[in-house]
Amino acid sequence: MSTLKTTSATDLGPIRLDWTIGQLVDWLSDDSRTHDPVLQHPLAAIEAALTGEDWSRTPSTVALIRSLTLAAQQSRSSVIADILRASQKLSLVA
Numbered sequence: 326m327s328t329l330k331t332t333s334a335t336d337l338g339p340i341r342l343d344w345t346i347g348q349l350v351d352w353l354s355d356d357s358r359t360h361d362p363v364l365q366h367p368l369a370a371i372e373a374a375l376t377g378e379d380w381s382r383t384p385s386t387v388a389l390i391r392s393l394t395l396a397a398q399q400s401r402s403s404v405i406a407d408i409l410r411a412s413q414k415l416s417l418v419a
Contacts, residue, residue: 337367340405346375346393347401353390360386368393371405374412 340349349371358364368389372378375396384392400408 336370337405338363340364340367340371342404342406342409344405345401346371346397346403346405346408349405350390350394350397350401353393358386359390362386365389371408372396374408375400375403 340352344352352358353364365383365386368386369380369383372389372392373380376392378392
C-alpha cells in the first residue's frame, strides 16, 4: 500500500482539510509556495487521492501543483477531506 494514499489527514501542514480543490489551487498560485518543500508530501497525498496517479517517487512541488491544477478542472468544488477519506476507503478495499 502506498504511503501517499494512506497519509493521515493531520499531516497536511498549512493546507486546510475544509478547502476545496479550487481553493487549494488558488492558494498555490502564490509564487512563494511553488518550491516550498514543506508542501511536497501533503500535495502528493492530495494529488494521489484525487487522480489515483501512482508516481514511482514523490514528484516535485511544481509537478504536483500542475497536476492538481489540471485535476481542478473536473473537481474544483470537491473538499480535500472528502477526497482523502474516499481514497483511504478505496485503498482499504483493494
